[in-house]
Amino acid sequence: QQQVKQSPQSLIVQKGGISIINCAYENTAFDYFPWYQQFPGKGPALLIAIRPDVSEKKEGRFTISFNKSAKQFSLHIMDSQPGDSATYFCAASYAGNMLTFGGGTRLMVKP
Amino acid sequence: NAGVTQTPKFQVLKTGQSMTLQCAQDMNHEYMSWYRQDPGMGLRLIHYSVGAGITDQGEVPNGYNVSRSTTEDFPLRLLSAAPSQTSVYFCASSYSTSGGAGSTDTQYFGPGTRLTVL
Numbered sequence: 001q002q003q004v005k006q007s008p009q010s011l012i013v014q015k016g017g018i019s020i021i022n023c024a025y026e027n028t029a030f031d032y033f034p035w036y037q038q039f040p041g042k043g044p045a046l047l048i049a050i051r052p053d054v055s056e057k058k059e060g061r062f063t064i065s066f067n068k069s070a071k072q073f074s075l076h077i078m079d080s081q082p083g084d085s086a087t088y089f090c091a092a093s094y095a096g097n098m099l100t101f102g103g104g105t106r107l108m109v110k111p
Numbered sequence: 112n113a114g115v116t117q118t119p120k121f122q123v124l125k126t127g128q129s130m131t132l133q134c135a136q137d138m139n140h141e142y143m144s145w146y147r148q149d150p151g152m153g154l155r156l157i158h159y160s161v162g163a164g165i166t167d168q169g170e171v172p173n174g175y176n177v178s179r180s181t182t183e184d185f186p187l188r189l190l191s192a193a194p195s196q197t198s199v200y201f202c203a204s205s206y207s208t209s210g211g212a213g214s215t216d217t218q219y220f221g222p223g224t225r226l227t228v229l
Contacts, residue, residue, distance in 0.1 A: 006153070
């Protein structure tokens, strides 16, 4: 049973375009929603995270949008660059528990 | 700081063999965990530890054992390897479990061990 569902599995975007990755969760107790970025041959690294008391968080070209009523959150990458090509994982957790990850999205940004 | 280190980077085993995947961190983190990564499945939690001497099962613990004798080390043991355990294994550590406040939530991942069981 996958508590965090991520889509799409793969995404191809032209340089300068907007990349959008979506996640949906089931457990309403979740209160922490991070996104991790993973380059080939490396471990995942925290990219950006949000808590449900805000609807949006922006860090540079990366933005998380959060919709509590719909139990959905998404990652937007503005002005996508070839260097953004990586696998992105959404995740969720609630206090005192470990992260539950989505299935991952492989992003390719074409020059 | 070296962060989270894992050895070996690659390993090939035959069915039924045993081995230990090593994980160490030098950040004095209390929390350590093991994940396996399979295509389309994301990262699934195998076992985790909230401190030395304390371990607990994650989502997919069968076939794996762990122990935590020191804060720094958290080895993962495969007692009798099976082809279904072919995967990439990641160790991670954090100051606290995710859900706490601020940057203490961040999990730091090691570079991974790619394991093939024939």
